[in-house]
Amino acid sequence: MALRQIWARMTRLDRLIVVSVAFLCLLLFIGIGLSRPGETVEVYRDGELVFRAPLQEERTVPLEGSLGTTSLMIEGGTARIVDSPCPYKVCVGMGAIDHSGEIIACVPNRLLVRVVSQDESGKEPGYDLLSR
């Protein structure tokens, strides 16, 4: 059969390439699976997603809002706003968030930071909505 012929025509190097790429995929999948417990930070401006990153990547991100630049710091698996051009700095005072569904809002600068869980089925918060 033709397929068998082609299989036979694959050189040893071809097979080595196929196997090593598959192995690389597997390693990368495992690596990512280990490094990410499933939480991601998302930033919205006027309902539009402007930034998205896993909570595990430590960094400080400048976010452009309508008033100016708000600095979001991702550190130690939590996200918080460290500086903001808004007058009352409520967003800075809201502290760090790290749980799925938590939000920091900077209303004057029209930015919304939220933590979302990658695998929704993995962790059930036990409620649908939070009254606070």
Added chain:
Amino acid sequence: MSRLATTILLFGFLLFILFWRLDEPSGPLSRTRMLMGTVVEIRVDDPEPERFRDAVTAAFDEMARIERLMSLHLAKSEVSRISRAGEPVEVSAETATVLRTALKVSVASDGAFNPGLGRLIRLWGFTDGEPRVPSKMEIEEALVGIGPESLTLEDGKLFKSDRSITIDLGGVAKGYAIDRAVEMLSAAGVKHASVNAGGDLRLLGDRDGTPWRIGIQHPRKKDAVLATLSVADRAVVTSGDYERFFEQAGRRYHHILDPYTGYPAERCQEVTVVADSAALADALATAAFVLGPEKGLELLQKTEKVEGLIVAADGQVVFTSGLQEIVQWP
């Protein structure tokens, strides 16, 4: 051949898993917008939620309209206009409805909730300007003539006993906006939805046959839930001292002001009220927070079709008798 076939099947299977995972239905329709100084999220649960996309936009627009009508920050708003007025002023039917709810709670709570507190709130800078602790004299001045009888609504006209009384509908206006959004969704044919304005909620219907499970924020543990309520078709509003506050000279000052003292109310950590409308729930939550665990609970108990839970300043939890049926403790 069999080895090749196995390999191809395996890859096919992997691809299938990948596609299947990415093809999962998108779930409920959820939209957020910044309104009334907070984040409002509207969520519609439906097998085909996309068909209500316009209804959700319309609900948001309705909330924005109410914000323009009742905001204290916008000089053009009706509330700003009646705040400035000296003589009895005509108010629109809509504002009158909200005022009536506010005044009803104001009278029932003996002034613990007060819609005429605008001057004091402005003095503390919780709505505009840098928050600060005002001097005793400033506070006493702001409290003059703002008792529950200082505002009356008759024949669509608002009578103020003193020209300088400034109206702040605050949470009641927000609650009314939530109620209107739910009414708009309901009119559009939505059966299951939630409107969440910064933790003030109203639910439309249940959640696919089971009640919504509403977590109540623990007042002192940021990541914890105090209790869970099972509710459908109702509003759940929580007022807490942790929501908005500032610190000055090592002391914490939160945003729920006691109209009797002019300082932040100190008897409670948190109050949650379940009612048919978010406007009423909001006013009652504020009133009960100021009144404290004993009188506050009395107020909630005597108000019909209202349940509630109060966390006193010492952390003790009291709740209305009817709450027992819908509450689950962790």
Added chain:
Amino acid sequence: MTSSAVDPVRLAGERRRIFLALFSALAIALHALEFLLPSPVPWFRLGFANIFALLALFLYDGRAAWSVNMVRIVVASLFLGTFFSPRFFLSLSGGILATLAMTTSRKLGCEKIGPVGVSVLGACGHSVGQLLCAWWLIVRHDGVWFLLPPLLLIALVTGIINGFVADALLQRLRRHPPFEDIADGAHSDV
């Protein structure tokens, strides 16, 4: 040979040009067809168009593969109206890295590497190229690299499929008179 009156070198050159034009045209058609098919994942492409670059690489040389792929990307984007859109740059950077991976692997591997190996490396190059472009031009944050493993997996599968198809086509094409004088596996730069 069909005509002895024509200079064989010139004939080979003309044939090469005509066949590359044909490969390019077919590649453009497949590229457009794939663009129009609904895709389950945003960047998921079967990359059948790359088969013709593989044919050009194995029948002729690296330069032939470059011309087929570059002509395909530019002309197809003109047809589809995506020229100079973000999508075009994604396609272009993917194409450049894919062709680079294919030609170098062919050059280094010589006879030891077959169409499947070259195709798999090319497909991987394509994924990496697209992600590089996406990271550099569009999102500018490291989160996009989380897409690498699934993209690489897709690349592996599509690379194998394309390699097999190219191999089958090569077998048939080499029996045709215009390619008979091109020895299997040999690739001389003209």
